[in-house]
Amino acid sequence: MAGVPEAATGHAEAHAHHPPYLQHHFVSAEQQFDAAKLGMWLFLVTEILLFSGMFVAYAVYRVWHPEVFQAASKLLDWRLGGLNTIVLLTSSFTVALAVHYAQLGDKKRLVQNLWLTVALAGVFMVVKYFEYSEKFHHHIFPGGNYAYEGLQLPYVGQFFSIYFVMTGIHGLHVLVGMGVLTWVALKAQRGVFSSEYYTPVEISALYWHLVDIIWIFLFPLLYLIH
Amino acid sequence: MAHATHHIIPRPLLLKVFLTLVALTIITALTGQADLGAFNFLHVPLAIGIAVIKAALVVLFFMGLKYDKPINALAFIIGLLMVGVFLAFTLLDVFYRGDIGNLSPEPIRGPQIEQVEAPAGH
Numbered sequence: 001m002a003g004v005p006e007a008a009t010g011h012a013e014a015h016a017h018h019p020p021y022l023q024h025h026f027v028s029a030e031q032q033f034d035a036a037k038l039g040m041w042l043f044l045v046t047e048i049l050l051f052s053g054m055f056v057a058y059a060v061y062r063v064w065h066p067e068v069f070q071a072a073s074k075l076l077d078w079r080l081g082g083l084n085t086i087v088l089l090t091s092s093f094t095v096a097l098a099v100h101y102a103q104l105g106d107k108k109r110l111v112q113n114l115w116l117t118v119a120l121a122g123v124f125m126v127v128k129y130f131e132y133s134e135k136f137h138h139h140i141f142p143g144g145n146y147a148y149e150g151l152q153l154p155y156v157g158q159f160f161s162i163y164f165v166m167t168g169i170h171g172l173h174v175l176v177g178m179g180v181l182t183w184v185a186l187k188a189q190r191g192v193f194s195s196e197y198y199t200p201v202e203i204s205a206l207y208w209h210l211v212d213i214i215w216i217f218l219f220p221l222l223y224l225i226h
Numbered sequence: 227m228a229h230a231t232h233h234i235i236p237r238p239l240l241l242k243v244f245l246t247l248v249a250l251t252i253i254t255a256l257t258g259q260a261d262l263g264a265f266n267f268l269h270v271p272l273a274i275g276i277a278v279i280k281a282a283l284v285v286l287f288f289m290g291l292k293y294d295k296p297i298n299a300l301a302f303i304i305g306l307l308m309v310g311v312f313l314a315f316t317l318l319d320v321f322y323r324g325d326i327g328n329l330s331p332e333p334i335r336g337p338q339i340e341q342v343e344a345p346a347g348h
Contacts, residue, residue: 033232034295041298045305052309056316063320082255086248093244096235096288103234209289216280219251220273224258226266 021197033199040203044210047173051214054166058221061162065155072159073225075140075151077131081223084127085215091120092212095181095205102202105195107188114185114201117208121178128171135160163222170218173211180204233293243287250280 019029026032062069098113139147142164146157184204187193193201254276262268286292291299 037294038298038301041301045301045308048305048309049312052312055309056313059313059317060320063317078255078258082251085251089244089247089251092247092284092288093240096240097237099290100235100237100240103232206289209284212288213281213284216284217274217277220254220258220277224254224269224273226258226261226269 019196021199029196033202036199036203037206040206044206047210051166051169054162054169055217055221058162058166061155061158065158068153068155069159070225071151071153072156072163073222075135075148076163076223077134078223080127080131081219084124085219087120087124087127088212088215091117091124092209094120095208099198099202099205102188102193102198103195107191107193110193110198110201111185111188114181114188118178118181118185121174121181121208124174125171125178128167128174166218166222170211170214173214177204177208177211180207233290235287235290235293239287243283247280247283250276 018024022029022032026035094113095117098110098117101109101113135141138150140160141147141157142161143157146160181204184200187200254273257272257276258269285302291302
């Protein structure tokens with residue numbers, strides 16, 4: 001059984017060279033980081049394709065019924081949509097700062113910016129809640145359930161199907177992002193990250209930026225139709 | 227273990243990008259509300275153009291793709307190309323159905339508004 005202690009020694013030696021966060025199937029921390037990041041970009045592409053299906057549906061129905069889209073869009077409050085755009089852009093800025101401070105190993109500012117991002121995501125959801133409840137109050141529902149007296153047009157329900165599905169799935173992504181960033185912030189508080197290892201911060205920040213990008217398109221396409 | 231030499235994007239640059247994004251949001255909100263008169267047809271290209279610029283700023287600087295390994299940009303760009311194919315081919319059908327000889331000239335769209343509305347007595 002001479003092989004066993006030999007293997008064990010080799011293992012221990014490998015541990016001496018490997019930092020605790022480096023998994024055994026990677027050659028180096030750099031390789032592990034690059035693999036994680038490429039994986040995340042590929043996931044983001046699938047997210048873009050998910051939303052692009054909805055954007056294509058939007059384009060087709062808007063080409064068919066431009067006047068309906070224009071009239072229905074006026075029922076949305078562009079001020080609230082604009083406010084939420086600024087809120088999300090600010091959260092994208094704070095999460096970019098979080099990555100910046102993670103790279104510098106500044107734990108205090110890293111944690112601050114992560115929590116700030118989660119809080120701004122919360123503000124976005126609160127504004128969204130008020131928008132949705134105001135719509136529901138006026139019986140503005142998707143598809144055939146649309147029953148608002150103030151604007152009766154054929155196909156107006158289609159606009160609100162698209163509005164509620166697109167903003168609804170986007171809102172779901174905001175909630176998921178809040179969960180992920182909370183988890184990362186708690187890890188950061190425990191001092192898991194350093195300037196050598198901050199992959200979860202970087203990966204979750206990429207996800208959050210994508211949520212921001214989707215809204216950058218949703219805001220003008222839904223709220224600003226002239 | 228060699229120290230990872232990741233590009234750290236300086237704070238002033240992040241701040242500049244953020245302020246530009248806010249400015250572009252204000253511009254898109256104002257032009258979205260404005261009556262452009264004879265140039266009203268520019269509303270859609272303007273809104274989409276500004277959104278594309280904003281998204282590009284987020285991708286290049288906030289997500290750091292400008293300083294990243296080219297393989298990540300390649301993955302992203304291939305994804306965008308697929309979205310372009312998806313959108314272009316669908317809209318090609320929406321706009322030009324019937325222009326090609328072997329297809330029914332009837333566009334695949336629901337009944338027209340006039341037909342739906344036409345209530346009795348009109």
